[in-house]
Amino acid sequence: MSAIQVHGLNKTFNEKKALTNIQLSIEPGEMVALIGASGSGKSTLIRHIGGLIHSDKNDSEIKVLGQVMQKNGKLGSNVRKIRSEVGVVFQQFNLVNRLSVLTNVLMGYLGQIPSWRGTLGLFTHAEKKRAMDALHRVGIDKLALQRSSTLSGGQQQRAAIARTITQGAKVILADEPIASLDPSSSRKVMDTLERVNLEDKVTVLVSLHQVDYAMQYCPRTIAMRDGEIVFDGNSESLTPDFLKQLYGDHSLELYGNNKQEKPAGNYTQKDAAALASV
Template identity: 50%
Template sequence: MVKETAVEVIDLTKTFKGKTALQKVSFTVKAGEMVALVGASGSGKSTLLRHLNGLERGESGVVKVFDCSLQSEGKFHSKIRQLRSNMGCIFQQFNLVKRLTVIENVLVGNLGQISLARSAIRYFTKAEKIQALSALERVGILDQAYKRASLLSGGQQQRVAIARCLVQGARIILADEPIASLDPESARKVMELLGELNQENGITVISSLHQVQMVQRYFSRAVALKQGEVIFDGSTSDLNQNRLNQLYGSAAQELVLSGHGE
């Protein structure tokens, strides 16, 4: 059985103030794949992720989500909000509303499916609350549901963000350096959770990561960027020290310093 294409990027190009951020980036991710974006600082990983979910508009090229063009040649699809609902986003700084409770933050994942009037007063049905509690149980923090988000540890906050993606019904999770702010044990738990959601729920995961050790531990495929260009797309087992030195020169050291999980 041939898996459908979850994300397809064709010749995506972006410049900021005359400087190239993405240069004819092309790659395809099948539904159910787990792919790491690798690269030294300034390589274009975060910029690419923002284009995949329509937070940034490219100057040329195409981004397709489940065979529908999210953006093409500098223009967004007229139903971009609907297309975005397929994708949940996880950020390095969690992007939670700290004054709200954990369950309220998770319920925000439903905002694309409820009326503006209900979202304005944060009114959610019993069924929606049960769904949110189920998501929190899935990520292992059900006991934190009614605490303010600001009281949680970094690892717990990141799991709230993942639960929000589950309530959203995301078929794709885009994670931008999701463990960069976490201690090694919290980082391990978050990466294992993303792996479980990929394996057990079939959720496609595309994540930028800084440490190649973590990439090799949790991913079988990597797309490596340098100055906005794809310079490698293949098995993470091929990203050994020699290959990294060939690709990045002295900057390779930035990717292999001992860190999370080591």
């Protein structure tokens, strides 16, 4: 059983094709980078896999952990259950700012406990201990009781990863989790994702603007251009020539260790709320 399987996925926004006949299959335990220039369709693909948007109504299917997330443009009947096994880390809006870091991590349990307990914030001692263990694993247990808004960008991303640990996620979808971070914080976030991948065998699909991070952390890379997959294979076989083609004039910057300032992407608080309601 594949962790993620996409077949014949097409998406059109206002008559503009954003994804064309996407086919891919990711096996359990893989850590895969998704790269491509701005507008190539990375976020749109990730949002489909996470069940956040519907595809066009053609003959398509997205399965996550062997279960139908969507088929022919309709979400599967099991979406809530599948989402409870999929951790999502956005570029931002991952945490509820006014709540403590620990409370945000405890939200990972919401799909697993009776909703009245979650609503009232009634977590057991064992659940709190496991949440603290998750924070320890990502290296920010000392910040557990701080308001989330006081954390740095990189610490917030690591808290979001800790939440996927308490969630017991078997798949993590991370859409540019390091896009607005400095190199040292980026490294810590990528190290954390790598550790969860290697130690817990969690499947990770991570979109990245920095190709050097993709090559360093992900054995496999999927590259997109204009809504199509133009490369899917061993990251080591990505060549400077190919990357130059992929990114046009920006390739040299991207191939180095430069941080790119980019807009916030198209996730919204509404997406975060939809996921938090799992």
